[in-house]
Amino acid sequence: MSTTISLGADESTGTWGRIRRTASRRTEGRGIVLLTFIIIMVALLEPLALTAYDVTLGRIALIGIVALGLTAVILMGELDLSVASTLAVAGVIMASIPDLALGIVAALVAGLVVGVINAFFVAVIGINSFIATLGTLFALRGLAFVLSNEAPVSLANKDAGIAFGQPLIGPLTPRILIFILVFIAIQLFVSRVRTGREFFAVGGNRQAARDAGIPVNKRIFTGFMISGFVAALAGVINTLERTTADPTAGSTVLLASFAAAIIGGNYLKGGRGSIIGTLIGAASLGILQVALTISGVQVPIQQIYIGVILLLAVTTDPTSLRAVRGSLRTFRQSRMKTPDG
């Protein structure tokens, strides 16, 4: 009786084979290529964006923090469109409460509550997350205007805000430090903590996750709560830095954070991607924006660049590339050959 069986596994060995296999398992490839490309271009054309790295890091943190929380939801194959509105509401709530600490706590709790509401509609009622969070997107934006009487709310404790904007360790402002902490926490959560790792199962094959006894609905609640909490945290940071809470805040955050997650190799249908990828995506966008701003490129033009890069990032995904090559070949063949007979 034979004890082994050949089942057609990739048995390539040796260092190169191992490297190749490891690389093929990662999803950040195109993000890394893009980031390298942007850094080289910026170093050649507008090196100031790299020397003034505190500014650039601040920009990356601004774009990235919401994207990190969002990625937790995207990994499960869900979307959270309400992040920007959550950010605004959290800021307004915080500024409306005279006591600073209480305000911060209230804002963060609000973020968690938004997550619970979103997850309730998605997991319990069974509404598609695009629609559910589109609803909360509008409702929360409206709420931000109502709570603030349609005008920016000033922070009672302005000194705390001013102090918050100053570098804390070396050139690193609290915003950047918080961003790094959030990155480490979520990265650890989805890669090492069982609950977070199971997000991949929920996004990759929900039925399999259910059959294996994973409490899928609980995971969805956790994911949306992370996303809501991080969005609220971003709102708190913004409010502190600006010493006012603007009900219109975060209008560009939603799209930028989706862009960061997608450039970083996160698959919108879920189950595939990484937090590191999102970090790389945010870094690419941040450096690009700062460099373009320094070069005096107008914001609308910057948006065109971002759009082009987003499309480039998605079409250069290895699977898409193969498809593009194939289609081009078939297209050429069909042009060259004429029906005979």
Place this chain on the structure above:
Amino acid sequence: MTTTSSADIAIAATGISKRFGGALAVDDVSLRIAPGEIHSIVGENGAGKSTLMRVMAGIIESDSGSVEVFGTPVDPGTRAAIDAGIALVHQELSLVPEMTVAENILLGAFPTRFGFTRYKDLKEIAANALAEIGVSVDLDERVSRLSVALRQFVEIARAVARQPKVLILDEPTATLTPAETDYLLRMLSRLAEGGMAIAYISHRIPEVFEISSNVTILRDGRQVLTAPIADLTPQEVIDNMVGRELKEDLQTHRDATPGEVVLRATDIEAPRVNSVTLEVRAGEIVGLGGLVGAGRSELVRAIIGADNRTAGRVTLTRNGRSVTLSSYTSAVRNGVGYVPEERRTDGLALIMTVSDNIRLPNRQQLSRFGIKAPRKIAEFAQELADKVGLRPPEIEREAGQYSGGNQQKVVLAKWLGRRPDFMVLDEPTRGVDVGAKAEIHRLVKEMADNGTAVLVVSSDLPELLELSDVIHVMRDGRITGSLTREDATEQSVMTLAAGEAEAVA
């Protein structure tokens, strides 16, 4: 543990009934499996086997009846069933593609400390499970990069890793080659010798006779018979399954009179296909044999343009006019029909009605000035549904509500309506019950008799032999030999498929 006899039975399901909508899927079925016993559950598609197994595994709750493991009642729910020691290997693969082999094996049961996964323990347990079933695979490999057969074994390793008292397998061999099946069956016998109780569902009667000690036959949700396998003959099992005398028309070939060459594929190159040339004539059925992974599906998909080919030329000739096929769209437009391997995902819109599914590829002939003509559609769909023997022949039902065999009939009906010049069928009867299989065979032969050139891919050797006028056998992306009807036997096809050295039947 009590001393009653039920405590000596690994799993006892008593009086299980389950109703879906109006239909009774499982009707008062009782099953007892002792430790070390392999108990086969057979029946046609829709007989209630999978439902019964899913009830036993806690995935669906029964309307009445109870499940006990060694005399202890099992609460409803997946979790309770897993905790009680019941593990189910699903019919549809339930792995997470982007997670690693090790993570998939322990999905939902990661060993943790303070919530953090202990990857060392995780890998160790997974490695042990794989060692126990004698399969070697890289634990860090993502499942999406494994072959279908390997995924099936990972699935089994997952069940084994939980050290279950009861192992339920729902058609585990449907996607395996004969050699892999053989390996799996020996593995199951070994697990049973270790004291595991095994419930085994299969359509393949020889397998059932090879490994089981007892068999339960289900028909229309009812338990027709439970008996030691030694008391039955294969014919008796089949007769009890279908409830009618079924004459398996094996080896009853048509008298084919092939006409002109309809399809000519020259030097086809594609991923996993190496320079293949073949011809199919009008009225001829050409079979493609070989092991899973030999490149057969890839070849037919490259021929009809469903996947890109890197080189080669395909011409379709009809009524003396030739066209070169460059894309799937042009192929379909020029009279090519294709029934894919994955009918659930590629061949059928499950949430649409049978009538709509049939209408889709026949839009042009069913509309008047671009507007659909409902009466015409209904008549057309009904006629085809009757022709393929859809049961029940209700064309306004959703396709997804039908069993696998009936779904496949709908796919066939779709293409029959177009009277294709060249028809490709990839594993046309996989997972289909014996009765539906015979009907599908009849339809394929009829199609050829009406002048269609047919190309069939099948891993089911009797099927390949029954249908084909010529069999090309593939190995490693090449055609390694061609057999005429007279020369083709299961032995000769397997010899070519596996290569001389490993020619085992």
